[in-house]
Amino acid sequence: MRTPFLVVSVALLLASAGDARPTLGAPRPAAIEASTTGCGTGWTHPHAGGQVLTLRNDGATAAGVMLVDPSSGAVYAEVEGLGPGVTRRLHLSLGGGTYAFRCEDDRAGDPVTGPSVRIAGGRGSSVAVLPVTNNDLYAPARAYSKYVDAGLDRLIAATDRLRAAVDDGDLGAARTAWTPAHVSYERLGAAYGTFGDFDGAINGGPAGLPKGVHDPDFTGFHRLEYGLWHGESAASLRKVADRLAHDTRALKSDFPHQRMDPADLPLRAHEILENTLQFQLTGTADQGSGTTLRTAAANVEGTREVLGVLRPVLRDRYPALSQVDTWLDRLDAQLKGRSSVDGLSTAERERLNGTAGRLLELLAPIATLAEPRRVS
Amino acid sequence: MSARGPRDDGAGGDRRSFLRGALAAGVAGSLAGASASAAAAPADRATTPPARPFHGVHQAGVLDRSRPRTIVVSLDVIASGRGELTEFFRTLTDRARTLTAGGAPDDSGISGPPPDSGVLGPDVPAGGLTVTVGVGASLFDDRYGLASRKPAGLKPMRMFPNDDLDPDWCHGDVSLQLSAEDDDTVVHALRDIARHTRGAAQIRWRMSGFTSPPRPSGTPRNLMGFKDGISNPDATSAAEMDRLVWADRSREPAWTAGGSYVVIRLIRMLVEFWDRVGITEQEQMFGRDRATGAPLDGTREADEPRFAEDPIGKVIPLTSHIRMANPRTPQTADSRILRRSYNYDRGVDSVGDLDMGLVFTCYQQNPERQFEAVQERLIDEPLVDYITPFGGGYFFALPGARDSKDFLGRTLLA
Numbered sequence: 001m002r003t004p005f006l007v008v009s010v011a012l013l014l015a016s017a018g019d020a021r022p023t024l025g026a027p028r029p030a031a032i033e034a035s036t037t038g039c040g041t042g043w044t045h046p047h048a049g050g051q052v053l054t055l056r057n058d059g060a061t062a063a064g065v066m067l068v069d070p071s072s073g074a075v076y077a078e079v080e081g082l083g084p085g086v087t088r089r090l091h092l093s094l095g096g097g098t099y100a101f102r103c104e105d106d107r108a109g110d111p112v113t114g115p116s117v118r119i120a121g122g123r124g125s126s127v128a129v130l131p132v133t134n135n136d137l138y139a140p141a142r143a144y145s146k147y148v149d150a151g152l153d154r155l156i157a158a159t160d161r162l163r164a165a166v167d168d169g170d171l172g173a174a175r176t177a178w179t180p181a182h183v184s185y186e187r188l189g190a191a192y193g194t195f196g197d198f199d200g201a202i203n204g205g206p207a208g209l210p211k212g213v214h215d216p217d218f219t220g221f222h223r224l225e226y227g228l229w230h231g232e233s234a235a236s237l238r239k240v241a242d243r244l245a246h247d248t249r250a251l252k253s254d255f256p257h258q259r260m261d262p263a264d265l266p267l268r269a270h271e272i273l274e275n276t277l278q279f280q281l282t283g284t285a286d287q288g289s290g291t292t293l294r295t296a297a298a299n300v301e302g303t304r305e306v307l308g309v310l311r312p313v314l315r316d317r318y319p320a321l322s323q324v325d326t327w328l329d330r331l332d333a334q335l336k337g338r339s340s341v342d343g344l345s346t347a348e349r350e351r352l353n354g355t356a357g358r359l360l361e362l363l364a365p366i367a368t369l370a371e372p373r374r375v376s
Numbered sequence: 377m378s379a380r381g382p383r384d385d386g387a388g389g390d391r392r393s394f395l396r397g398a399l400a401a402g403v404a405g406s407l408a409g410a411s412a413s414a415a416a417a418p419a420d421r422a423t424t425p426p427a428r429p430f431h432g433v434h435q436a437g438v439l440d441r442s443r444p445r446t447i448v449v450s451l452d453v454i455a456s457g458r459g460e461l462t463e464f465f466r467t468l469t470d471r472a473r474t475l476t477a478g479g480a481p482d483d484s485g486i487s488g489p490p491p492d493s494g495v496l497g498p499d500v501p502a503g504g505l506t507v508t509v510g511v512g513a514s515l516f517d518d519r520y521g522l523a524s525r526k527p528a529g530l531k532p533m534r535m536f537p538n539d540d541l542d543p544d545w546c547h548g549d550v551s552l553q554l555s556a557e558d559d560d561t562v563v564h565a566l567r568d569i570a571r572h573t574r575g576a577a578q579i580r581w582r583m584s585g586f587t588s589p590p591r592p593s594g595t596p597r598n599l600m601g602f603k604d605g606i607s608n609p610d611a612t613s614a615a616e617m618d619r620l621v622w623a624d625r626s627r628e629p630a631w632t633a634g635g636s637y638v639v640i641r642l643i644r645m646l647v648e649f650w651d652r653v654g655i656t657e658q659e660q661m662f663g664r665d666r667a668t669g670a671p672l673d674g675t676r677e678a679d680e681p682r683f684a685e686d687p688i689g690k691v692i693p694l695t696s697h698i699r700m701a702n703p704r705t706p707q708t709a710d711s712r713i714l715r716r717s718y719n720y721d722r723g724v725d726s727v728g729d730l731d732m733g734l735v736f737t738c739y740q741q742n743p744e745r746q747f748e749a750v751q752e753r754l755i756d757e758p759l760v761d762y763i764t765p766f767g768g769g770y771f772f773a774l775p776g777a778r779d780s781k782d783f784l785g786r787t788l789l790a
């Protein structure tokens with residue numbers, strides 16, 4: 001996936017550089033320089049209000065550009081990976097203040113800050129945010145890894161109880177043990193490949209498997225769920241339960257190596273619940289247990305943990321953080337005591353879906369504003 | 377749960393490797409640059425439809441002729457309490473004002489994802505968009521303390537004898553109609569409004585509709601091949617609109633001034649069955665000529681049928697749609713409705729027949745005196761064998777927002 005994409009891109013990059021490079025002598029539209037040489041020059045009539053600023057990279061390598069408040073370092077706008085010869089437009093609404101461009105060459109060293117530009121006038125609506133660095137995310141990522149580590153122990157214990165019940169041939173006890181074991185996994189916030197291939201093995205669904213629920217590659221919690229709620233025998237489920245218990249241990253021993261990339265943490269803020277909306281609130285994840293809303297509640301716990309560790313980073317950067325808390329509480333209140341979407345009225349489901357939807361809108365900016373950036 | 381297999385690499389791997397990959401190689405910008413310069417762009421649109429003024433005593437979109445594209449949406453309000461309900465109407469108005477004016481949204485910088493979907497490009501043309509908002513009877517239940525403010529004639533849509541209503545396709549707290557020249561304009565507006573009002577309202581049902589161009593001239597045709605919308609009250613006559621469309625001060629609460637009742641009926645047409653019917657029978661069912669749209673006693677679509685001269689219906693049968701819908705007698709004159717219907721076309725049913733029909737929409741001063749009177753006259757008309765009403769609702773289209781400080785619903789919530 002990754003390699004071919006890059007190869008194609010580089011080919012395009014060369015083509016575009018050839019096409020977009022102006023021929024000698026041809027008039028060039030006014031643009032602000034985005035390469036490290038001459039960073040920020042060419043900003044001809046700085047003024048307050050709504051405007052379009054055109055950036056052009058006249059350098060030989062790709063550039064990253066930010067419009068910053070030079071005193072605080074807060075960022076108004078950003079263009080990543082501006083190729084040589086390429087022009088980009090920024091739509092901004094600038095208020096009175098001091099501005100500067102900061103340009104970065106990915107091959108070279110420190111970013112270069114261009115001349116400070118003073119603008120007189122009123123308020124603009126473009127917001128500046130203090131960028132987050134990898135360093136800022138280090139402690140949160142460590143704290144989150146600790147949470148996952150402790151959660152993995154609980155997962156293993158709960159999964160062992162589930163396996164023991166299946167081994168004993170006590171399917172009633174197995175059904176009772178399934179949900180706590182499963183939610184102990186769902187609490188970990190395994191959205192979008194945090195746990196790599198383990199996630200598919202432990203918690204994958206039948207979609208994409210040629211034989212669906214009967215596919216030999218359908219394994220883990222949902223395979224067991226299917227069997228336990230569709231009258232399969234204990235003998236036939238033993239292998240599934242053993243494999244699951246084994247996979248949870250393998251995940252635990254592998255996790256230190258998988259230790260979370262700090263840059264992933266801000267993405268988790270909304271990705272965990274994106275999955276919840278897609279698979280749990282629709283009910284599609286259900287293989288018979290009727291517990292997708294308990295899964296959803298566990299996913300909310302995982303999201304709360306992500307937000308908890310990110311809070312120091314977000315507190316001064318995200319004004320809507322208190323709204324996030326309000327809507328998390330609302331979602332929790334609506335999930336409380338509920339297990340399955342079946343049996344909910346249209347109005348109840350609309351409230352649940354709309355609450356999750358609003359929460360997602362509020363969580364999404366965290367991925368952008370807390371994405372780690374180089375500042376020096 | 378997360379998707380297994382390819383999706384695991386796809387979704388997870390993709391998102392991250394794209395960001396990193398692009399950053400590392402510095403290609404994101406060059407991709408855009410390359411595609412722009414790769415080939416000659418298709419011709420620019422010669423003209424873009426101008427913005428429709430948003431402010432006024434009445435909402436835009438009530439008197440307007442049916443536009444090429446529409447989306448009709450019914451929303452259920454989930455706002456908790458009156459304060460959030462007011463916030464919902466303010467946000468809805470604010471978005472409608474912004475979208476109908478058009479204009480480039482500011483970049484969000486690093487403060488969040490882009491504020492606009494980008495569906496209409498960076499400069500977001502107005503595209504002639506109109507946004508028309510109504511409220512249903514259910515909004516006046518005990519949730520928001522509005523029971524005493526209900527418009528006099530607002531009630532849930534009635535079930536008529538030839539109906540086959542599906543509850544999932546009926547009613548709703550709020551109606552929202554987005555109309556414009558192009559599909560992308562209405563889709564963009566719907567996504568924008570839904571995004572900004574999430575947590576306050578959820579879509580209950582929605583239907584996309586279109587109006588055909590004139591074939592070959594005059595009033596556009598519906599999907600039964602007949603010109604539809606020929607005979608209507610005169611929307612340019614203020615006096616006629618005051619009599620037939622705008623809320624009646626003498627019987628309505630004061631807050632409704634400038635509003636109107638809208639009845640939406642989702643009506644499936646059994647087009648395969650219809651196409652197997654002889655032309656004479658088709659024309660007699662409507663009372664008009666299929667080719668020209670003229671009444672069967674006339675030659676041009678604008679000709680007035682002269683029912684009085686044909687008392688036993690030899691030329692235009694007494695059971696024809698136009699004769700039952702509008703007998704053109706002094707007693708039925710005040711039951712006239714302003715029809716603003718759209719065609720819909722969406723997929724296939726379980727026997728492989730095409731699912732298409734009419735988003736019948738009409739505006740009036742009083743749904744009982746007008747829509748229901750007409751619909752009652754139409755009970756068991758011959759056409760009913762070829763159509764199935766399955767959804768819709770009654771709504772009260774709010775008074776317009778007067779100026780940039782006003783909002784739709786202000787007088788209701790005041």
Ligand code: HEM
Binds near residue numbers: 607643736750751
């Ligand atoms: C799929 C369902 C329907 C179809 C295909 C249909 C079609 C037509 C056509 C072809 C005409 C003649 C052209 C014109 O004057 O516009 C017409 C007229 C009319 N229809 Fe319908 N119609 C439908 C449903 C309804 C409904 C539900 C109502 C109201 C309850 C209604 C009320 C009227 C009225 C008032 C007229 C004008 C009569 C006149 O003033 O001459 N129609 N319709």
